[in-house]
Amino acid sequence: MKQRPSWFKSLSVTMIAAAVGLTGCSSGKQAEQAVVTPQASSSAATTAPASGKAAKLKIMWWGTQARHDATLKALELYTQQVPNVTFTPEYTAWDGFWEKLPTLAASNSIPDVLQMDAAYIQSYVKRGQLADLSDMDLNGIVDPKILENVKINGKLYGVPLSLNGQGMVYNKPELEAAGIKLPFNNWTYDDFFAFAKEARAKLPKDKYPIDDLTNIWDWYQYYQTAQGKGPIFQDGTKFNLDKDTWFQFQNIYAQFRKDGVVPSAEMQLSFKENDPKLDSLAAGKVMMRGASVGSVGAVESLLPGKLVVNSNPIGPKGGGWAQSTIFLSVGANSSNKDQAKQFIKWFVSNQEAGKVLGTTRGIPINETIFKSIEPTLSKGDLFGKQMLNAAKEKALPFYPAPPGSEDFVKTYKTEMEAVMFGKQTLEQAYTTITEKGKDAEAKLNKK
Known part of the structure; x- marks a missing residue:
């Protein structure tokens, strides 16, 4: 794992959950989500993206058990809203993730959607293993300055999930x-x-x-x-x-x-x-x-x-x-790039998903979602937001x-x-x- 001062190690492993450390399931654990009849909703905040063709998206992330549970619920919610998209999830703790991903990369079998860390994303981009997401319209969802800070050679290879600093x-x-x-x-x-x-x-x-x-x-x-x-x-x-x-x-x-x-x-x-x-x-x-x-x-x-x-x-x-140090990326060899991009945009902008995910990946990147969950946050979470506000005005890239x-x-x-x-x-x-x-x-x- 990256060697950093202990107050710094938490940055790219997890945000608010960093204080309690990492626990996780084995890297081989998978659980396919069932197709569920969609639930109607008149709220613009919960409107699902255009469904397009059917797809089963492989998705992989690291984190705590709380993150695992919340993410699985979010995937189920997405399938409720977009019935022809299901998921094959794989999740583990930090070490297990970074032990397995190089093997997947070597066999050209990186998942359709994967969590990515700021310390590793450049090396995967350099090897041509992540898709260019620059055509995604994130206007009103992610602060343009944050997007500029996380671009690599002027292109976006990972959509930031949370705010950190x-x-x-x-x-x-x-x-x-x-x-x-x-x-x-x-x-x-x-x-x-x-x-x-x-x-x-x-x-x-x-x-x-x-x-x-x-x-x-x-x-x-x-x-x-x-x-x-x-x-x-x-x-x-x-x-x-x-x-x-x-x-x-x-x-x-x-x-x-x-x-x-x-x-x-x-x-x-x-x-x-x-x-x-x-x-x-x-x-x-x-x-x-x-x-x-x-x-x-x-x-x-x-x-x-x-x-x-x-x-x-x-x-x-x-x-x-x-800025964000944790992202969702798309595998360069994915045959479901459009569906993967639609899902990622939903993941960072849908208010129902935001409530399910909470702060399991830190302070949500979308200010609207943050405000919707703010009344439920702990004093520690709010203290983290105060630090972010203090840090961001003159901040440099990570x-x-x-x-x-x-x-x-x-x-x-x-x-x-x-x-x-x-x-x-x-x-x-x-x-x-x-x-x-x-x-x-x-x-x-x-x-």
Whole structure:
């Protein structure tokens, strides 16, 4: 699985359900839906698409049991509305999905409809295994800016299902009690670093303004992309670690470690996200930390009523990200492309389906559907929506580590932890990280 900080891992696995982890059925489980007499409805929100020719769509997804159950109900609802379209579903947990899909791809038997993740979609597009969905009319269903952010080479290969993003969350009462100026949305990196310095001067010695995440490659990448230098892996293949920007960022944190602005390496690596006793924020050791739309509800439950969401710091090009990381795609070799597209459009726009699916894939991409289920949402779900609203104004696209760069991610973490513990210099770490990045680039370009 992709190696990310624990608050980041939840992003592409599931959104609101991320806090409870992944459970699932075996990858081989299938259950064909029966054809049911359609139910008449006068509501425009529940009108089914034109049926076209009969089809049995193979569909595959990963997720929790709650997601499985809700999706099966949605498929049954679709068949009620479009009786000549039935489904052969296959569903599993995250690991099982990504173990099986490459085998299906190798035999040219990718399902008609499949769930896709932002970290993997480019590699399947590059191999010509996903259909171009650019001709789908999603006007009024998906925000055009979101669609632009998820296009690959100007084309749409996956319809986004839910809203996601990354921001920060802070302990408002503690900061106010110490007389510290509160963070604010769309603050710059200079504002962020100034906040950290001021808070260090005013907080008790055993409390820290921010975490030390210099061992997490993503945290630096936010800074590099915000400065307009692009992601570390451009186009999913080209290694692009900007040396001057990297040293500028790392030297700031090196000084923070000397001045006690961030926890010691020993303390930092002992933290465990969302653990009541070991979470840096919940334990009262750190006043602000990162969180995703999918995980922030779990954070809020640790300190109910005390936390406020905030955007990531921004640079000249923006900052953080807010978009979908989970999609429905169509197999390039599907003989039922038109029916698959009709189904996907229904899946993200039909209000009855929206009520059935709820937040099992996160905050629905369609604002109308979100508003229809909003009264039933938990406080954690609503807190996630607040974070999304804080993150999206200046958000950049989501840039995950491409499949095949796992060694780079692991090396980055190991080398920077050695720096945090004072066992090697930044120069030494940079040399090793760059070598591993170039190795990853060579491997990625062979695929």
